[in-house]
Amino acid sequence: MKQLYINSIFSCLMLIFNSAYGQLNESVIGKINIQESDNLVLINAQVDNEEPIFKNDLYYNLLALKKNTAGNYSSNRQEGEFSLEPNESKNLAEIRLSIDSGDDLRIYLFIKQNNIVISKDSLHILQSKRENVKEQVIREVDFELKGIxxxxxxxxxxxxxxxxxxxxxxxxxxxxxxxxxxxxxxxxxxxxxxxxxxxxxxxxxxxxxxxxxxxxxxxxxxxxxxxxxxxxxxxxxxxxx
Known part of the structure; x- marks a missing residue:
């Protein structure tokens, strides 16, 4: 069973799975979508090709990091290769998680081409401990995570x-x-x-x-x-x- 060990500063965020941080490609857009039902969260990784050009040698990584109220961490990851037809929109992967009051969930999506990150997205969901209060959802644009x-x-x-x-x-x-x-x-x-x-x-x-x-x-x-x-x-x- 996988265990995720993170240094005490959980809020520091990172750009991962990339050995060369080139200029992001504005024609390939990766996005995280979520759907919620009771204490379940369905995480979907979507990517859009906004050019009339076939694109291959693409790779995605969808990572969800969750911290519960007891301070325990867990991780879920989906990754793989894919290609995009001209102007295609594609669902790459799904992760289904339970989330309870007080849980801290951080989700990261990275799209690479030829080992260079060309698109990225992230979400931060903080499930409120108070009843009848919606969880906080923050889309993080620039992030750096250290010590994982x-x-x-x-x-x-x-x-x-x-x-x-x-x-x-x-x-x-x-x-x-x-x-x-x-x-x-x-x-x-x-x-x-x-x-x-x-x-x-x-x-x-x-x-x-x-x-x-x-x-x-x-x-x-x-x-x-x-x-x-x-x-x-x-x-x-x-x-x-």
């Missing part, structure tokens, strides 16, 4: 590595504006392969071992690669790399 680590591990060793990594990362003073995903897949016997990625890029990978010192050394190597990736990413975004 997504846990997709399947074993105790993987969970231990995630915990060691998150502790070091969250206290390092360097929380980067991109999501880091720690995933794990089975290997021979009881071993597994742990992979650390960000924005579709593999940052580090190793074969797990039930040894605390080994896992902590793997954390150091991972942080080194994350820091290197952050520097390269910054240079690229500044047009110097």
């Amino acid at each position: 680590v997504i846990d997709e591990v399947i074993t105790k060793i993987g969970k231990d590595f995630h915990d060691y990594f998150y502790q070091e990362y969250s206290t390092s003073g360097k929380l980067y504006p991109f999501i880091i995903t720690i995933s794990e897949k089975p290997y021979f016997g009881r071993s597994s392969i742990i992979t650390i990625t960000s924005e579709d890029k593999k940052l580090f990978e190793f074969m797990s071992k039930p040894d605390e010192e080994f896992l902590k050394e793997a954390v150091k190597a991972t942080l080194k690669n994350v820091n290197l990736y952050a520097k390269q990413r910054q240079l690229f975004n500044n047009g110097r790399f």
Whole structure:
């Protein structure tokens, strides 16, 4: 089961899943639509092609982050490739969530072409704790989210590595504006392969071992690669790399 760990400043927002932040394409428009019924929210990702030109090599990512009144976080994500016919409007994905009083829900949609974000949208829904008061819905145009680590591990060793990594990362003073995903897949016997990625890029990978010192050394190597990736990413975004 996935667990989403976020630093204490949940309101900082980010541009994600993009290694090159080019000029946004005004002819492809991504938009988040929501429908509500009682305590259920249906989230729909829509994209419009406003040009009479076929567009391919497109990729979408729809991400919903929810924080409940107990301070627990959960995440839901839909992503995939698609194309657009001339002047086509298309529904890309849906996420159905329950939302209770006091829940904080943030939704992000990113549209990429050739690994560059060309359209983005976001919504913030704060379900009021007071009865008979509609929830607050805010459309956020510019956003930056820092320090998110997504846990997709399947074993105790993987969970231990995630915990060691998150502790070091969250206290390092360097929380980067991109999501880091720690995933794990089975290997021979009881071993597994742990992979650390960000924005579709593999940052580090190793074969797990039930040894605390080994896992902590793997954390150091991972942080080194994350820091290197952050520097390269910054240079690229500044047009110097």
